[in-house]
Amino acid sequence: MFAVVPAAGVGARMGAGLPKQYLTLQGRTLAEHTLGRLLAFAPLQAVVVAVADDDPWWPELAVAGHPRVTSVTGGDSRARSVLAGVAAVLERAPDARVLVHDMARPLVRLSDIQALLDHDDRGDGAILARPVTDTIKQADADTRIRATLDRSLIWRALTPQLFDARRLHDALLSALRDDPEAITDEASALEAAGARPALVAGHADNIKITVPEDLALARFYLRAQEEEGLAWQFV
Ligand SMILES: Nc1ccn([C@@H]2O[C@H](COP(=O)(O)OP(=O)(O)OP(=O)(O)O)[C@@H](O)[C@H]2O)c(=O)n1
Ligand SMILES: C[C@](O)(CO)[C@H](O)COP(=O)(O)O
Secondary structure, eight states: OEEEEEEOOOOTTTTOSSOGGGSEETTEEHHHHHHHHHHTSTTOSEEEEEEOTTOSSGGGSGGGGOTTEEEEEOOSSHHHHHHHHHHHHHHHOTTOEEEEOOTTOTTOOHHHHHHHHHTOOSSSOEEEEEEOOSOEEEEOTTSSEEEEEOGGGOEEEEEEEEEEHHHHHHHHHHHHHHOGGGOSSHHHHHHHTTOOOEEEEOOTTOOOOOSTHHHHHHHHHHHHHHHTTOOOOOO
């Protein structure tokens, strides 16, 4: 099994002076936190990281030289970065299963990744997700309520997302050709190809660091995980 980690974003919503994956949490970059956890997950043969072709920070990280880490050049969207990573996996292992995980989600629990594998029926794939607990409103263009949705059927997609590499590759190619804006995660590409991936409940602390206030939340969750005894051997 391989991991593909999209890490070629610029972090515009974070508004920092550098891409958010290189901001630090307790002295280590988000990238080191994320990769430290993935590399601690024994079933992963290798991790393919998609980085921007003009990224000067990536080569400076010791983890960039880890024997189970390789990098590819990402694309101008998350989906194209993932596609580049999956193509690299297929060159090495045509029958591989691939776990796609955002570099911007540094607090993923190994137990959640294992739960994803446990639910993987090697069919339509599976994703970590969270059932919503708030009331969900659908908005009109004038930011007024159009409808209230049935929240019992609404989940927030997280990562990792686990699929057959060839199916994911071909679904991404088709979806990027037909409706690229609609593809904001791997499952949406498989859905467009008619698949029905499974939803696997993951922990709420598997947050995506997106806007500045997410950093304080991440610091809180990291301390909470350490108090829970979830310490990872950093590579
Ligand atoms: N062209 C892109 C855009 C995003 N990503 C990666 O996809 C993950 C989730 O994307 P997001 O949180 O949107 O990151 P950014 O695109 O960097 O953020 P923003 O949209 O605020 O610029 C991140 O790890 C990001 O590095 C990527 O590999 N290639
Ligand atoms: C893949 C994802 O993390 C699932 O919630 C999300 O779609 C990524 O969105 P982003 O705008 O690329 O951060």
